[in-house]
Amino acid sequence: MTLDSLTRGQRCEILNIAGPDALRQRLATLGVLRGQSIQLAAVSPWGNPRVYRLGRQQICLRNEEAVYITVTDQGNGR
Numbered sequence: 001m002t003l004d005s006l007t008r009g010q011r012c013e014i015l016n017i018a019g020p021d022a023l024r025q026r027l028a029t030l031g032v033l034r035g036q037s038i039q040l041a042a043v044s045p046w047g048n049p050r051v052y053r054l055g056r057q058q059i060c061l062r063n064e065e066a067v068y069i070t071v072t073d074q075g076n077g078r
Contacts, residue, residue, distance in 0.1 A: 001073065003052070004066035006040040012071035013037055019068035027069070030059050037074065 006012060014036045017024050031054055032038070041058055042051040049062045 001071055002067050003038070003061070003069040003071050004050075004063045006071070008040050008043060011037060011039040011074045013074055014069060015072055016070040017068060018070070019065075023065060023068060027065075031055065031057065032059070032069065038071065 001012075003012075003014075014032065014034050016034065017027055017032065036054060039053040040050060041053040044050065047063070049060050050066065051058050051060050
């Protein structure tokens with residue numbers, strides 16, 4: 001499953017990050033790394049972009065970027 005398919009409050013672990021080198025480098029700079037736990041925190045009214053909680057920080061990603069991140073479900077974090 002990919003990061004863009006999460007529902008609000010769902011927690012998962014990052015398995016792989018694909019996509020163009022520039023995107024992978026930007027995500028790594030933001031702290032989006034394999035093995036990290038990530039949670040969907042909020043969704044804009046139109047569903048794009050979305051806010052993800054990664055540790056103590058929050059990052060905003062477009063769905064077009066989130067499809068490159070493969071995750072495994074860890075259950076509901078609510």
